[in-house]
Amino acid sequence: MVKKDIIVVGGGAAGFFAAINIAQQAPRLKVAIIERGKQVLTKVKVSGGGRCNVTHAEFVPTDLVQNYPRGERELLGPFHQFMTGDTMAWFEERGVQLKIEDDGRVFPVSNSSQTIIDCFLDEAKKYNVEVLYSHSLKALEHERGLFQLETTQGAFSAKKIVIATGSNTKIWTLLEGLGHTVSKPVPSLFTFKINDERLKDIPGVVAEDVTVKILGTHLCSEGPLLITHWGMSAPAILKLSAFGAIEIAEKGYHFQIEVNFIKQSLTDCLDQLKSFKQQIAKKTLFASSPFNLPKRLWHKLVLAANISPEARWADVNKVQTEALAIELTQAVFNVAGKTTFKEEFVTAGGICLKEVNFKTFESKCVAGLYFAGEVMDVDAITGGFNFQNAWTGAYIVSQNIAG
Known part of the structure; x- marks a missing residue:
């Protein structure tokens, strides 16, 4: 069994953002991302027609939350901690130039999602985040303060885990086994x-x-x-x-x-x-x-x-x-x-919001279990808002784990 300090389940936007920020703030921790596919950041790749709609130029939390049919009330506090301006600064500090289009959507100046993907992969390598491909999660247990994860490629243990898999029925079933409630997923956009x-x-x-x-x-x-x-x-x-x-x-x-x-x-x-x-x-x-x-x-x-x-x-x-x-x-x-809608797929549904502490994005059912992104019952309209939810949740998770 391979031991890690932190395991992030899901190699998407929220997963990478959480893992990189944890590793940067707490280099002593061994952080790994397990991804079921042979590639990571696939949704980032197709977002915005291949340009990656990073976020939306809405800088007032009370206005920003109105774009979330589910999660409006819960995200208000988190958006006061980390929101659009913070997201833009994060990428720009890492050499990614961004632009705001007339409709408010924010894209990399390169007009290529590969710019965002390269940024994540470079940062993960820089801070020694291990990325494990083709590791589909088969079982998840929590015993004596440790999480036991069985994947198609082996077994792992970790003190804390971050679930950032997006809409994934198999993961939701495993989380139900830990005591969580899942709102039935239905298509959104x-x-x-x-x-x-x-x-x-x-x-x-x-x-x-x-x-x-x-x-x-x-x-x-x-x-x-x-x-x-x-x-x-x-x-x-x-x-x-x-x-x-x-x-x-x-x-x-x-x-x-x-x-x-x-x-x-x-x-x-x-x-x-x-x-x-x-x-x-x-x-x-x-x-x-x-x-x-x-x-x-x-x-x-x-x-x-x-x-x-x-x-x-x-x-x-x-x-x-x-x-x-x-x-x-x-x-x-x-x-x-x-x-x-295009190649993107968003669902309404996921982990019941009453079971998440939105000051930390930690589970109220299981200590040490965190969530980021659409694995929770949060979704937004098109225009970069779903990514902003991912960045905000992942950043707050990293602050609490690394702190």
């Missing part, structure tokens, strides 16, 4: 499958600022909406999928959404349409998109209101005007399934 004539033949069209509601619930989001080959995506949809992950799962991913493409009331929209009938009476509706909507989308909504492509504004009757106003402000779509 995903796009909506919609088969609707109004969306056909216009993939790639973006409505810049819409409101989307899930009918029969309180769930609502705003932002850009992207029409795809299979339905709808972009922040307005992804935020809804994150905050509504559990309710949507309970509906079997079949439900209705209402889209307000122009963020106006039905009454205001009707008034504006009547004004157009007077102001541009001789123009065809197809020739003018007065609400600043993409032309292809505008054409689809006009047709959905039973209005001919050749119709002039003066020709539109009361019924058609009302129908067009409804299409613009209360368009209902049937959602019949989901798809994963």
